[in-house]
Amino acid sequence: MATSETEVNASAPSTGGVELAPKSVAKKNDSILDRVLTLLSSVRFGLVMLGLLLTCCMIGMLVMQVNVQGFEKYYNQITPAQRLVYGALGFFDIYRSWYFKVLLAITGLNIILASIDRFPAAWQYIVKPKLQASPKFIAAQMFVAEAESKLAPHAFAEKIKAAWRERGFRARVSEDNNRITLFAQKNVWNRLGAYVVHIALLTIFVGGFLTSRYGKGGSMEIEPGMPASNKFIATDFGPDGKPRQSEETLPFKIECRDLRQKLIDPHKGLDVGNTMDWESYITIVDGDKREDLFVHLNNVGDYRGYRFFQSQFSPVGNARVVRVAFVPEGGGEERRAEIQRGDFTDVEGIGRVFYEGFAPDFTDQRSPEYGEGTSAAGLVVTADGKQSQEVIAFGPELFKEFAGKKEAKNLLHIGDKTYAVRLDDFEKQSTTHTLTIQYDPGRTPVYIGFTLLFVALCGVFFFSHQRVWAVIEPNGKGSKAYLGGNTNRNRSAFEGRFNTLVESVKGGGSKDE
Numbered sequence: 384m385a386t387s388e389t390e391v392n393a394s395a396p397s398t399g400g401v402e403l404a405p406k407s408v409a410k411k412n413d414s415i416l417d418r419v420l421t422l423l424s425s426v427r428f429g430l431v432m433l434g435l436l437l438t439c440c441m442i443g444m445l446v447m448q449v450n451v452q453g454f455e456k457y458y459n460q461i462t463p464a465q466r467l468v469y470g471a472l473g474f475f476d477i478y479r480s481w482y483f484k485v486l487l488a489i490t491g492l493n494i495i496l497a498s499i500d501r502f503p504a505a506w507q508y509i510v511k512p513k514l515q516a517s518p519k520f521i522a523a524q525m526f527v528a529e530a531e532s533k534l535a536p537h538a539f540a541e542k543i544k545a546a547w548r549e550r551g552f553r554a555r556v557s558e559d560n561n562r563i564t565l566f567a568q569k570n571v572w573n574r575l576g577a578y579v580v581h582i583a584l585l586t587i588f589v590g591g592f593l594t595s596r597y598g599k600g601g602s603m604e605i606e607p608g609m610p611a612s613n614k615f616i617a618t619d620f621g622p623d624g625k626p627r628q629s630e631e632t633l634p635f636k637i638e639c640r641d642l643r644q645k646l647i648d649p650h651k652g653l654d655v656g657n658t659m660d661w662e663s664y665i666t667i668v669d670g671d672k673r674e675d676l677f678v679h680l681n682n683v684g685d686y687r688g689y690r691f692f693q694s695q696f697s698p699v700g701n702a703r704v705v706r707v708a709f710v711p712e713g714g715g716e717e718r719r720a721e722i723q724r725g726d727f728t729d730v731e732g733i734g735r736v737f738y739e740g741f742a743p744d745f746t747d748q749r750s751p752e753y754g755e756g757t758s759a760a761g762l763v764v765t766a767d768g769k770q771s772q773e774v775i776a777f778g779p780e781l782f783k784e785f786a787g788k789k790e791a792k793n794l795l796h797i798g799d800k801t802y803a804v805r806l807d808d809f810e811k812q813s814t815t816h817t818l819t820i821q822y823d824p825g826r827t828p829v830y831i832g833f834t835l836l837f838v839a840l841c842g843v844f845f846f847s848h849q850r851v852w853a854v855i856e857p858n859g860k861g862s863k864a865y866l867g868g869n870t871n872r873n874r875s876a877f878e879g880r881f882n883t884l885v886e887s888v889k890g891g892g893s894k895d896e
Contacts, residue, residue, distance in 0.1 A: 432486060439477055449619060450600065491588045494585055508571055512566060520867070525877075530863070532861050536862045539864065547567055562854060573846050583832045586832030586835065591825055597824050600617060605642075607642060614630055616629070635668060639665055661679065664678075678692070680693050689820060691820060701813060708804070734765050735765045737762065737764075739773075744758065760806050761774075762774050764795055777806055782803070847873045
């Protein structure tokens with residue numbers, strides 16, 4: 384898929400200034416392997432392969448893919464004929480289809496073979512520039528001119544060299560057979576631009592293959608206090624549009640330390656419209672290594688190429704922090720405590736209090752919604768290292784309802800004292816969060832490939848390899864210079880620059896282009 388130019392032989396006829404490239408002509412007795420290799424290294428064949436790949440990518444954009452959220456709804460909306468045809472052709476998962484992988488492989492092979500075939504000729508421009516020329520060679524260039532001077536050849540050469548240097552062309556001087564040749568060039572690296580594009584495309588292809596072959600995705604439900612786990616659920620869709628779930632394994636474990644909900648109105652529930660953000664505090668357990676990650680809506684966790692996104696939260700109400708009061712029967716000073724979910728605190732006169740569980744509505748424990756004063760928190764109290772007691776802290780409404788009842792579940796007995804436990808306040812929080820897990824090993828190569836492709840295309844199209852020669856021969860008592868110039872692209876822009884160089888030699892040119 385590369386094109387290259389080669390130097391025109393000095394004895395070759397003029398071709399209107401265009402440099403000739405060697406053409407390989409297939410012989411009738413070429414083997415089948417030779418013909419196949421010729422085809423695979425063909426520029427036209429590569430363009431056809433790229434066109435087919437782009438067509439597949441367009442289909443992938445127009446037809447919703449199975450790994451895109453909302454696929455099941457999309458599948459149910461299209462006609463049965465579309466389902467049949469798209470499913471049979473693999474359009475629902477085209478990037479993992481066998482023919483897409485084959486196209487990638489053939490296109491990559493074409494790029495490699497084309498580069499191997501044409502790179503040596505392009506490399507010659509860098510390692511072996513044409514430092515000596517003849518008037519006949521000059522006549523075959525893209526732009527030509529002549530100039531005469533009363534100066535001797537060497538003095539005239541120095542004048543041309545100085546004039547060109549002022550205009551950004553540093554000339555190299557060589558002498559052969561009483562003929563002096565000045566050669567100067569700019570942006571010779573532009574000859575390699577096409578091969579940088581090839582490398583960029585191959586990098587993108589490799590990234591796409593890695594994602595297709597080794598990429599993983601799924602979801603994991605996390606909850607504080609649960610054991611660390613390396614299992615998550617991957618959901619896929621078959622050609623019939625029905626979801627299929629499978630269990631995948633991470634190379635490390637995830638432990639949930641804490642969850643938090645940021646609500647617009649703390650007095651309302653956990654619905655999406657009342658939630659500004661929900662935060663997950665997790666720890667990666669990788670052998671003896673532990674690393675904390677913070678994941679929320681605008682912050683993606685990343686570890687060893689695995690990325691963690693907030694997906695959703697459960698609508699079941701819970702409490703991250705509870706504030707409870709221990710009210711002594713018969714009057715006296717109340718004892719208050721603030722305890723985080725799954726944690727404990729020491730309360731003077733009471734003992735060690737552990738926050739064990741929470742019910743958003745104790746009167747209807749099936750309801751995920753918070754009740755009006757009917758929420759409750761389960762506590763475990765250990766007084767003076769003695770046997771633990773389980774007690775329930777009731778919200779204000781239930782606390783009033785059970786006041787004075789000897790069998791109430793919110794009564795705590797410590798020695799000869801009895802305390803009624805009241806739930807004064809709590810920080811609302813969903814019971815679980817769901818993380819979306821994505822492993823995309825080709826993401827970095829693809830990003831590098833596209834960056835390299837952008838830079839390479841800018842270098843290829845905004846710059847050009849410009850070369851100029853001046854062949855000086857004695858002319859009576861003075862000298863005569865044959866000037867020639869060539870460029871591999873952007874001919875009109877180079878024409879103006881070449882004319883400026885010619886005028887500088889003749890003595891009437893401006894230094895500005």
